[in-house]
Amino acid sequence: MKKDILGNHVYSGTISRAKFNEELDTSFILKYFAQRDFLQKNLCLPLKLIQEFDGEQGPFIEVAICNPDDIFYLALDLAKNLPRPLQKYPFVLRVCRKNVLIQTIDYVFTGQDIREALPDEDLVLDEDESEVLDLDLSSDGSTVDLLIHQIFKNALYTESSDIHIEPTPTAARVRYRQDGVLHIEQEYIKRDEYRAVVNRLKIAAGKDIAETRLPQDGGFFIKFQHRQIDVRFSSLPTVYGEKIVMRLLDAEHADMSMDQIIWDKNLRDIFLRSIETPHGILLVSGPTGSGKTTTLHNALLHLRNRFGNEKNIVTVEDPVEYRVAGICQVEAKQQIGLTFSRALRSIVRQDPDIILIGEIRDEETVNIAIQSSMTGHLVLSTVHTNDALGAIPRLQDLGARPYLIAATARLLQAQRLIRRLCDNCTHEVHDQDEMRILLERKAVPPRYHEEVLSKRIMKPNLTGCDYCHNSGYKGRLSVMEMVVVTDALKALIAAEADMEALTRQAVADGFRPMFEYGMELAGQGRTSLDEVLGLLSEQ
């Protein structure tokens, strides 16, 4: 709980949709605050007068807001727009979700209640493809089934990629990751229901419900609007109980053409040329959630479509995230001793042409990758480094000899995902002053200022629209950098040159850092300055 300099209380927890509706006093709003435009523009809604708050005597005006970081001017503006007698009352500011707020403002002024209007398609939880568990709302399912149904529906309706169910001392909360950002969902699950939900999901994932002290992972399918969605389930014991994370892998969304993944034609040509070469190692780097798997998955689809039956394509992954017909995919299983390296040793005996290794993370795997490449195979894999050239010291740390890295590495790519501006509601362009402030606040190196300021850059619409679920962003874009391992660079790698020398050579060969590619995307109106500047602060 904190109090601002105007004496307003900021209540930091989010309020639930139900609680929000309960607090709402429509007649109070219409009597004192009938300025819909102001509320919509500033995303706030006075709820009612309260006499006491947190042991302090009021009256206070309770106000729902959705951005707790920027309340000072909002509170001031709001006070200014109130009738004089109410201006002296401090606010109790409570945070709620943006879409709930927008829908409720509509409701107050139109009387039309669309607040629960989620699409009502049937949702079916499918455990092992043969047994179908019907979780239709219309059936008299248990509370637990209804809750699970609602959680998945919220996730699918908002196009979330992950669902987090997190226990707290008294209850559990649900959060959803949308376009890479976690959003708090208002609906809290009661403690006893949480236990039942976890058990239900564990059964669906084929896991032991009695085991609560060790992490577990598994998966199941759900069917939604004639689509089948693969759900990867994992549980992790925390001090308050097991935290569940479910990743939704929508195979339809996973299949993109290479030109959707690599916007820049030049880089796309480099990438395709590299994967169509019969041997060598191609490495994709980036942190978890940077879209590496999607890029490689689509590279495999491209190769399958291009070479059809001519080539034997084999993968070893942990886990297999996207299933591809016509490709032989092996799932590494540490528990039974089927490690990456053990699976790989068998794969190289299976006459492969193209091998995808989910991740190179130990000495044996890196050596098999190098050997396979030397014996005429194409190896695609990922390494856990931040930038493209960082793959070289990483392979050395894992025990690879520099001259062997030089002999086999063909392309080093690094990538991140950034949010894409919503095509439907993005209209405004940054003016120069705004851009200058942004550049200074984000401490962008001065060498980039001129380039940034010379571009016409769109800014996100903060209130968004229906199409983008009021976020101003819709979907994500890969931003990447690529180092082609030229003969000159090979010589430096073999001679164990330092990073500075490697970078200088790469730049001479045409390498452009990821930030510059991001700026190009921003200049084309595909993403915001904020998203691109975020790439710099990460390094």
Ligand SMILES: [Zn+2]
């Ligand atoms: Zn929009």
